[in-house]
Amino acid sequence: MANQGLLGSTIARKFAMALSALFLIVFLLQHMSINMLSVFSADTFNEVSHFMGTFWLVQYVMQPILIFGVLLHFILGFILEYKNWSSRKVKYANYKGSANASWMSRNMIYTGAVILLFLGLHFYDFWIPEIAHKFVEGKDSFIENGVADSGYRFYHELRHKFDGDIVRMILYVVSFIFLGLHLNHGFESAFQSMGARSKKYTPIIKKLGTAYSILIPLGFIVIAVYHYVTQL
Amino acid sequence: MKLLLKIWRQNGPQDKGKMVDYNVDGIEGDMSFLEMMDVLNSQLIEKGDEPVIFDHDCREGICGSCSMFINGEAHGPGRNVTTCQLHMRSFKDGETIFIEPWRAEAFPVIKDLMVDRSAFDRIIQAGGYVSVNTSGNTQDANSLPIPKEDADLAFDAATCIGCGACVATCKNASAMLFTSAKISQLSLLPQGQVEAKERVINMVNQMDLEGFGNCTNTGACEVECPKGISLDNIARMNREYLSATAKGKK
Ligand code: HEM
Ligand code: SF4
């Protein structure tokens, strides 16, 4: 029988999902760490943000991979969900999903969809202005005249978004909780999808996954709440 | 004890089907679930009604035919048991019990609780065999030493009885646990090496063709499997499939 091609088989698609997800996991760690700097030092945060925004490897290699990874991940996620939904068209009258699988593992599509909605807001908040600023208007990273004293605009922009905006702060916090739920299953699931499982390492991967899925979202929550609260 | 049974009745593959209520009395804790069904069916026959059709054969947990989705779980609330090994003491007097067929597009209902599991047969036909010369020159078993751990793992995988509880319980109706067990039992042994790469590709392709869902690693199959087949088999199948694909096996 013929091979089903690169993304034709269920296992190959799950591998691609897992690979993109692992890239996102590394990205989130990096993203959270840099944002955390904003809680401690405006200058350091600005410097690092400027570096990330101008370094060619980040801008022209990592960023396109990241965008491709996000797209691939959630498009495959929707395909997967559609296939799975159509694999059982007549539903059970009584189905006890909680008897044998975690809530997180059964609701990946919903937690993922919340993350996707959040990404819309997040891009609108930071990424689109940044790209417009840099590539459309062709300006550098300094704050425009009249807004503040000299220095990079990143810190100012971050503060500005959370200044008195309780709705935005809550939307961010809730989204991070959903991110944590998605990752709580996703982290170990990605390893299993790639066939990485052993008596020795799987318990460690599970612990790492739990820690990651709590600490990363918690870090983001601390950052959002900090910038909101300190401007009250 | 007295029970209220809510059972899926469907006249044939084309019929729409519906849940029907039945009351049974005089059920004892030591009866197996299938014996309870027998009591119900003799009542129905006495009244001149159609008995509830369900698959069963060995009634001792080895044939895998007694497929029933009971109170939201494959083979009911027990662990590592088939429906025939489930006893009525697991239920309370007066309890309402839902009894449904395995639900999956790949397992169409034939009648009532009986489903067509020939999709599993076709997965096995696609590669679940080894080519051995059976012309009377059988090798001495001792001429092929096999590490004890591998033999044990292969044996564990080989205990899969093809019941389909993994598919029935999976929220995605995925057949990964079954398929991986049928691949592992061969690929772990030297006899299975000759066709190892074609086998994994062909069996996975057939699994996909049959319309089973995609695995999302919820682990429900492992919990509900009457034989305790491990998720390790799915990881092994993923590894074998990915490496066979990478090597360009057709
Ligand atoms: C930065 C954001 C995200 C991260 C870090 C992430 C991470 C993960 C991980 C690690 C997995 C497990 C991969 C596997 O087992 O193959 C996964 C699965 C999944 N993700 Fe995401 N994801 C993200 C965003 C999204 C989005 C936006 C969606 C949109 C719907 C989504 C939907 C899914 C689905 C449906 C699954 C499959 C369920 C499963 O395998 O258990 N994810 N995700
Ligand atoms: S893996 Fe377990 S649940 Fe699935 S068919 Fe085999 S014995 Fe049944």
Ligand code: FES
């Ligand atoms: S009737 Fe054979 S396993 Fe239940």
